[in-house]
Amino acid sequence: MPFHKSARLAALLLAAVFLPLTCSGCSLPFQKQDGDGSGYLFTTSLPSNPKSLDPQSATDASSKTIIENLYEGLMELDETGTPQPAAAESYTISPDGCTYTFVLHNDRYWFFDENQNDEIDDGEKWAVTAADYVYAFQRIFNPETQSPYTDAFSCLKNAQAIQSGQADYTTIGVQAISSTQLQFTLDHPNTRFLSLLATTAAMPCSQNFFEQTKGRYGLDQDSVASCGAFYMRLWFYDPYGKDNLIYMRRNAANTPARSVSPTNLTFQIRNTQQAAADDFAAGNADVLVTPIQQTQYTDSENYTTTAERATTLGLIFNPDFAAFHNANIRKGLSMGINRFAIGKNSNDDLKGAFSIIPPAVQYNGSTYREQVPEAEAAYDPNAALTTFQTGMQELHMESLDSTKILVCSALMDCDNLHDIIQTWQEVFGFYIGIDEVTEDEYWQRLASKNYSIAVYGITGSANDPAAVLEQFASDTNTFYYENASVDTQIQALGDCSSSAQLLTQCSQLEQTILSDYWFLPIFYKNQYCITSTKNADIAYDAFSGALNFRNAKHFE
Known part of the structure; x- marks a missing residue:
C-alpha cells in the first residue's frame, strides 16, 4: 500500500477550496434514490474538533462519532444493548468462559483513497484480517500508546503481568489462528466481554498503515484508513477559522457486503455546544445532540426527539x-x-x-x-x-x-x-x-x-x-x-x-x-437527539455521545 504525503497535501488544498461550495447545508441530496430514503448527504455539527481518530486512544464524543462511521468492529450493540456480530460472522465461547473464538467475514476491507479520486485504485484496498485485531489489542497494552482502555480489558490473559511490567505487551491473550479466525484468551470469565468488544476501543488497526503514519495515526486525514461504512475525504481544522469540517463518503469497498444508506456525511466542526445548536436552528444541520431540553423541537410535529x-x-x-x-x-x-x-x-x-x-x-x-x-x-x-x-x-x-x-x-x-x-x-x-x-x-x-x-x-x-x-x-x-x-x-x-x-x-x-x-x-x-421527521434510523448512543449514520435515511 503506497503512501505519498505530498500528493495528499495537494488534494487537501483543492478539497478545502471546492468542498464548502458543494457540501454545505443539510438540504442537498446526493444521488438520491427515491422511495427507500437512501442516497442523501447528511450534515451535522460537532461541538469540538475530534481529539484523535485513533480508536485505541479516543475518548471524546466528537472523536467517537467519526470512529463509529469510519470503522467496523467485531461486535455492535442492538437497540436493547445486546451485543450482536458485526465484522464477525460467528463466535464460540468455551465452556469455562475463558476462550472466545471468532470467525471474521471475508468480505471486509480497508480503504485509503490515496489520490483522492473517490475510486478504488490498485493498492488502496486490502483485506481486514484477524491480525488487525491482534495488533489493535497489542497497541492498547503497549505503554507507548498510553491507552485509557487497559483496565477495561484487564481480563485478557497476561494483562496484569503486562501492566505491572513483568511481561511484554505482545503477549496479550489475543491471537490470529488464521486470516479470518481470531481467538481471545481470558485469565478469568468476564460476562461483559462481548459488550466490551462493541466499544470503539476494540476496533481493528492495520499495522502496515499505522507504521506508515509515523506517529500521526488518527491525527489528520492522511493518517486514517477506513474499514467501515464511510471513508475520510477531508478533515480540515483551523482553530482560528470558521469553515472547519470533516467530509466522508460512502465506502464502496464494503458496501457490497453490508449496505450503507447515505452517500456522504459532512461534519461541521464548531467550538461550543451552542454553536452546534445554532447550526441546527438555522437549518444547516440534520441532527442535534444536546443535554439541554429544546421545547421548540420537542413540542413540534416536524421533529423527532429521542x-x-x-x-x-x-x-x-x-x-x-x-x-x-x-x-x-x-x-x-x-x-x-x-x-x-x-x-x-x-x-x-x-x-x-x-x-x-x-x-x-x-x-x-x-x-x-x-x-x-x-x-x-x-x-x-x-x-x-x-x-x-x-x-x-x-x-x-x-x-x-x-x-x-x-x-x-x-x-x-x-x-x-x-x-x-x-x-x-x-x-x-x-x-x-x-x-x-x-x-x-x-x-x-x-x-x-x-x-x-x-x-x-x-x-x-x-x-x-x-x-x-x-x-x-x-x-x-x-x-x-x-x-x-x-x-x-x-x-x-x-x-x-x-x-x-x-x-x-x-x-x-x-x-x-x-x-x-x-x-x-x-x-x-x-x-x-433531535432531527427532522424527514430523517430516520440515525443511531444515537446517549452514553458515548456518538452518532452512527450507516442506516440513516431521508425522505422528502
Whole structure:
C-alpha cells in the first residue's frame, strides 16, 4: 500500500477550496434514490474538533462519532444493548468462559483513497484480517500508546503481568489462528466481554498503515484508513477559522457486503455546544445532540426527539473543605432533599434520583432498573436536621452560610435547583446560593478546587451498569473521590462470570458509594437527539455521545 504525503497535501488544498461550495447545508441530496430514503448527504455539527481518530486512544464524543462511521468492529450493540456480530460472522465461547473464538467475514476491507479520486485504485484496498485485531489489542497494552482502555480489558490473559511490567505487551491473550479466525484468551470469565468488544476501543488497526503514519495515526486525514461504512475525504481544522469540517463518503469497498444508506456525511466542526445548536436552528444541520431540553423541537410535529435518561446529576463536595469531611453533614444534606418533589417543573427533563445508575442503562436485554430497582428512601426532614446538627456539633460549627452550588449552564436548567435550596432553607435554616458558570469555567473551577458544592453528571462510557460505576474509581474520576473499598469492588466487576453475578455486584457497589454520601444523587437527566421527521434510523448512543449514520435515511 503506497503512501505519498505530498500528493495528499495537494488534494487537501483543492478539497478545502471546492468542498464548502458543494457540501454545505443539510438540504442537498446526493444521488438520491427515491422511495427507500437512501442516497442523501447528511450534515451535522460537532461541538469540538475530534481529539484523535485513533480508536485505541479516543475518548471524546466528537472523536467517537467519526470512529463509529469510519470503522467496523467485531461486535455492535442492538437497540436493547445486546451485543450482536458485526465484522464477525460467528463466535464460540468455551465452556469455562475463558476462550472466545471468532470467525471474521471475508468480505471486509480497508480503504485509503490515496489520490483522492473517490475510486478504488490498485493498492488502496486490502483485506481486514484477524491480525488487525491482534495488533489493535497489542497497541492498547503497549505503554507507548498510553491507552485509557487497559483496565477495561484487564481480563485478557497476561494483562496484569503486562501492566505491572513483568511481561511484554505482545503477549496479550489475543491471537490470529488464521486470516479470518481470531481467538481471545481470558485469565478469568468476564460476562461483559462481548459488550466490551462493541466499544470503539476494540476496533481493528492495520499495522502496515499505522507504521506508515509515523506517529500521526488518527491525527489528520492522511493518517486514517477506513474499514467501515464511510471513508475520510477531508478533515480540515483551523482553530482560528470558521469553515472547519470533516467530509466522508460512502465506502464502496464494503458496501457490497453490508449496505450503507447515505452517500456522504459532512461534519461541521464548531467550538461550543451552542454553536452546534445554532447550526441546527438555522437549518444547516440534520441532527442535534444536546443535554439541554429544546421545547421548540420537542413540542413540534416536524421533529423527532429521542430522550434518554442516561445521566445522573448529583452533588459533589470539595475535599479541601473541612465541613464536608464530616459524614453526618453530608448525610444530613442528602436526607434533606425531597426527591419525590424536585424536577416536576422541568417538563420531564429531570426526575428525582435516589441511585447512581440512570434509567436508560440496559443490560442483558432489559433496563438495569427493571432488574435492580432503586431504593426510594423516604424524605425525613426531622432526621435530616438531627443528623446535620450532630455533624455541626462534632466540628464546632454553627452554619454553612455563604456556601454556593457550582453548576454548569450547559448541563441543566439551574432553576430546578431552587426546589432543593428552598427545602434546605426550611429544614436547616440556612440559604445556599447558586453559582452558574460556563462549561469552560466549570471545569477550570473543578480542577482548581475553587468550589464548595458542585452539580456533577455521572454517565457511563458505554451502555453498561459497570461502566457507570467505574466513573468512581479513585485513579480516574475528576471529582476527587477516593474509597479503597469502592476501588476493590470496581476491580471485581471484571471478574463476574455470569449476568446474575454482575447485577448483584453492581447493586452492592452502588449501595457502597451511596452510603459514603460523597455523591448525592438528585436528578436523572435526559440526553437528547433531535432531527427532522424527514430523517430516520440515525443511531444515537446517549452514553458515548456518538452518532452512527450507516442506516440513516431521508425522505422528502
